[in-house]
Amino acid sequence: MMDILEITNQIQWNTDLSSLANRAQYGLNLARRGKYGPKTIEHLSAGIRFCELVRDGAAVVASGKITSDQLGVARVFSVLEDSGVRPKEVKEKVEIVLMLLEAIKNMEKVSDREIDESKDFLGKLSDPYQKAAHGALSFLRQQEGLY
Amino acid sequence: MQTPDILILLEEIVEKVWRLEAFLTEIESISVEEDKELIQFYRSQIRGLKQRLEDPITEIREGQEDFREYLRTYFDVCSHFQTMHQQFWLFVSLPKVYPEVYTFVHSLFPRNQFEDVEPTLVYCPIYNFGEANAIDQFSKLGIFLDKGAGDRVILLLPYVDFRNPMMWTALAHEMGHAIEKDKGIVGSILPELPGRKELEPLRRWLKEFCADHIALRLMGPAYLISFISYIISLHPYFYVPTLTHPQPHSRIEYMRTYLERNCLFHPKAQHYYELFQELTAFYKVSKFDLQQLPTEITSPCPTCKYEYKMKLPESLKRFPELIHQLNEQVNSISFPDVCGTEDLRRAEKLAEDLDHGFFISSYKETTMGEIRHHLNELLTQNTPGQANREEIYSVLKLIEDKPNKVSQIINAGWIQKINRQIDKFQKIFEEDDSILEEKFNTFGNYLESISYNIQKSIETSKIHSLFAPGEKQ
Numbered sequence: 001m002m003d004i005l006e007i008t009n010q011i012q013w014n015t016d017l018s019s020l021a022n023r024a025q026y027g028l029n030l031a032r033r034g035k036y037g038p039k040t041i042e043h044l045s046a047g048i049r050f051c052e053l054v055r056d057g058a059a060v061v062a063s064g065k066i067t068s069d070q071l072g073v074a075r076v077f078s079v080l081e082d083s084g085v086r087p088k089e090v091k092e093k094v095e096i097v098l099m100l101l102e103a104i105k106n107m108e109k110v111s112d113r114e115i116d117e118s119k120d121f122l123g124k125l126s127d128p129y130q131k132a133a134h135g136a137l138s139f140l141r142q143q144e145g146l147y
Numbered sequence: 148m149q150t151p152d153i154l155i156l157l158e159e160i161v162e163k164v165w166r167l168e169a170f171l172t173e174i175e176s177i178s179v180e181e182d183k184e185l186i187q188f189y190r191s192q193i194r195g196l197k198q199r200l201e202d203p204i205t206e207i208r209e210g211q212e213d214f215r216e217y218l219r220t221y222f223d224v225c226s227h228f229q230t231m232h233q234q235f236w237l238f239v240s241l242p243k244v245y246p247e248v249y250t251f252v253h254s255l256f257p258r259n260q261f262e263d264v265e266p267t268l269v270y271c272p273i274y275n276f277g278e279a280n281a282i283d284q285f286s287k288l289g290i291f292l293d294k295g296a297g298d299r300v301i302l303l304l305p306y307v308d309f310r311n312p313m314m315w316t317a318l319a320h321e322m323g324h325a326i327e328k329d330k331g332i333v334g335s336i337l338p339e340l341p342g343r344k345e346l347e348p349l350r351r352w353l354k355e356f357c358a359d360h361i362a363l364r365l366m367g368p369a370y371l372i373s374f375i376s377y378i379i380s381l382h383p384y385f386y387v388p389t390l391t392h393p394q395p396h397s398r399i400e401y402m403r404t405y406l407e408r409n410c411l412f413h414p415k416a417q418h419y420y421e422l423f424q425e426l427t428a429f430y431k432v433s434k435f436d437l438q439q440l441p442t443e444i445t446s447p448c449p450t451c452k453y454e455y456k457m458k459l460p461e462s463l464k465r466f467p468e469l470i471h472q473l474n475e476q477v478n479s480i481s482f483p484d485v486c487g488t489e490d491l492r493r494a495e496k497l498a499e500d501l502d503h504g505f506f507i508s509s510y511k512e513t514t515m516g517e518i519r520h521h522l523n524e525l526l527t528q529n530t531p532g533q534a535n536r537e538e539i540y541s542v543l544k545l546i547e548d549k550p551n552k553v554s555q556i557i558n559a560g561w562i563q564k565i566n567r568q569i570d571k572f573q574k575i576f577e578e579d580d581s582i583l584e585e586k587f588n589t590f591g592n593y594l595e596s597i598s599y600n601i602q603k604s605i606e607t608s609k610i611h612s613l614f615a616p617g618e619k620q
Contacts, residue, residue: 008233015226019199022219026202029213043202123215130219133226134382140233141275141381142391 007136014079014133020050021126024101025119031104032115044105047122051098054080054125055091062087083128090125097121151425153207153214156221158572159376161200163228165591166307168193170235170242173309178240185237192231194584199224201583204576218429225380228307229274235306236272244268244304247602250609251315252302254553255365256322257483264300264325268318271303274380278302278321280328300325312601313560316366316373323361324354332357332476336469345460348390352466353473355392356401360477363405367486368416369557371402372565375419383430387444388459393466396434399423401470410488413558415565437467486554497551497559502567506600507556508607509548518545550611551604560601568597 024047030040057077060070077087097118104110171193175186203217235241248268258265271277281299282292302321308314327333333353337346362370378386378395388394403420406412427434435441443458497507511518521542525534575590 004233008230011226012230015223015230018219019223019227022216022223023199023202025213025216025219026206029206029211029216119216123219126219130222130226131382131384134222134385137226137229138381138385140273142389143273 004140007140011133011136014129014136017050017053017076017079018126018129018133020046020053021122021129023047024050024122027101028104028115028119028122031110032112036107041105044101047101048098048105050122050126051094051101055094055098058087058091058094062091079128079132080125083131085125085128093121094125151214151218151429152422153203153217153221154573155419155422155569156218156379157200157203157207158569159379160221160224160228161572161576161587161590162594163307163380164193164196164200164224165587165594166311167228167232168587169591169595170306170309173242174235174238174240177242178238182238182240189231189235192227196224196227196231197583197587199227208577208579222382225382229380232274232305232307233272236270241270241306242309244270245310245602247312247606248304248315248318250606251312251553252318252322254605254609255319255482255484256326260481260483261322261326263298263329264322266300266302266322266325268302268304270309271305274305274307276303276305276317276321276377278324280325310598310602312598312605313369313557313564314373314377316362316370316557317377319362319365319370320358320374323358326361326480327354327357330476330480332473335476336472346462348460349462349466349469351391352393352463353469355398356470357473357477359398359402360405360474361480363402364477364485365482366554367411367491367558368406368413369486369554369561371399371406371416372419372561374402375399375423379423379426383427383432386427386432388435388440388463390457390459393437394435395423396427396432397437411486411491413491413562415562418565440464440466484552484554486552486558490552490555491558493551493555494558494562497555498562498566501559501563501597501600504596504600506604506607507551507559508604509550509611511546511548513545518542521545548611550608550615553605553608556601556604556608560597563597568593 023043027040027043027047030037030043053073053076057073057075060066060074061077061081066074080090081087100110100114100118168190171186171189174182178186199220203220206213206217252266256264279301281301284301285292300322302318304318333350337350337353339350340346386395388397399420403412406416435444440459440463442461443456445456493510497510500507525538525542529538571593572590575586578586
């Protein structure tokens with residue numbers, strides 16, 4: 001049985017990752033509507049952070065050698081791995097989205113189609129994090145109580 | 148496929164975040180030095196949650212319809228809210244449980260009738276309601292109390308609902324567990340046999356349905372609505388049967404059937420029922436048929452981050468045949484205040500009063516017009532000083548207020564919430580010119596006044612009933 005604090009940390013960690021991707025979606029929405037305020041930049045930066053974490057995690061896992069200082073990023077990827085995502089494939093796709101987010105942040109012109117595809121990809125990629133967080137919440141609830 | 152009503156969901160989570168902040172304010176008012184820094188930390192965390200909620204609210208206001216994205220935000224904030232809730236146990240200072248919670252429980256389960264299940268209330272760090280047994284808890288700590296030490300039911304109340312009477316309905320469910328144990332209901336249907344561990348999930352499911360049935364009898368549709376309000380803070384992906392609990396779908400269907408059969412399925416309950424249906428349909432969550440349960444299901448697990456396959460014991464297939472026996476047993480328990488159709492009719496009227504800012508602790512059976520009519524009759528038929536005592540008292544009796552039942556007050560609260568609160572929420576958050584914090588404050592003040600009225604109405608109605616003739620409890 002895991003410690004309740006450890007489960008809580010895990011929930012928080014996964015929710016934070018899911019939230020970074022979700023914020024990126026709002027940033028993309030705003031950019032699509034031509035709104036480039038500080039909020040848009042903040043949201044896009046959150047998305048960039050998410051992509052970097054996933055990319056680095058995927059790279060570490062794909063290399064097959066994980067050093068102790070890489071445990072954190074490897075852990076980021078492990079949630080995706082559990083849901084069947086392959087490191088090499090995801091790394092390539094994430095790099096494309098990362099470039100797109102950077103471009104939008106620099107106010108470069110990007111097509112609506114590219115924005116929609118990126119939003120969709122970020123949504124799919126963050127899904128396992130949200131589910132992992134809620135899975136642990138559900139587990140805690142079931143120990144005792146209403147549900 | 149219909150999109151779930153995102154506004155109800157956002158209103159639900161905005162309310163939860165506000166209530167969590169209200170609890171923090173309560174802590175601050177009694178805090179010791181060691182807690183000050185922690186309070187500031189959680190205040191900033193709550194500000195972060197509010198900012199997250201601003202995104203979908205702004206998009207909806209601007210006519211955008213990216214509901215999948217808004218739902219993602221909703222479930223992220225739900226998750227953040229619950230982890231923050233869990234961490235509040237770190238505070239040295241915690242407010243006492245409000246006395247009105249005890250009044251609520253005692254009104255439904257009077258001491259003279261349920262003296263063996265006298266409860267103590269404590270806060271629960273996990274956003275959950277629960278019921279525990281003092282002797283069991285002590286024995287888990289290695290302290291084995293003598294049987295003569297006496298027992299005590301412990302009810303667990305989440306911090307966030309410390310001043311939210313509408314969610315106290317869940318305590319009726321938890322008291323239902325205590326009563327079930329006390330009366331040995333499930334044990335009489337499914338006796339405990341040594342070495343038959345595979346029967347334990349079945350036993351636990353029966354206990355859940357038994358507690359639901361008791362809460363439904365006492366609270367009517369308010370229990371169904373509050374159950375859904377609680378359940379939807381979890382991602383539908385995890386609305387699965389487990390070894391401890393039946394699938395929420397099964398419980399909700401059971402509740403709906405009970406309410407329909409007793410003409411208590413109020414349109415407002417249907418509103419939340421449909422929200423649950425829409426959510427599960429949106430995420431394509433399978434509903435398991437109790438008659439044909441699978442042998443294996445996917446279940447959440449924190450140790451493997453994602454999920455695992457869990458075997459359901461064959462014995463659960465006996466569930467449908469046992470549920471009828473269970474219902475009969477629960478129906479034979481005598482409660483002083485079972486929720487009926489007349490109570491809902493009253494709740495409808497009380498909801499309007501509540502909306503106008505009135506306390507709803509009592510009501511008059513006669514309208515002011517009728518009272519005036521009877522008074523005029525008395526005055527015209529008699530010259531001054533001629534009317535006899537009975538005639539005067541018959542008019543006075545019409546003026547007398549009668550205390551409302553807890554179920555009437557709580558159902559009125561939910562009806563009022565569904566009638567008005569969501570519109571109010573939309574109106575406040577649609578204002579373009581005010582800042583986010585102000586919007587939260589305005590909505591919070593509104594929630595505060597409604598909750599306060601309900602809380603005080605419960606207390607006053609109880610005091611009132613103690614003085615009302617023939618209402619001694």
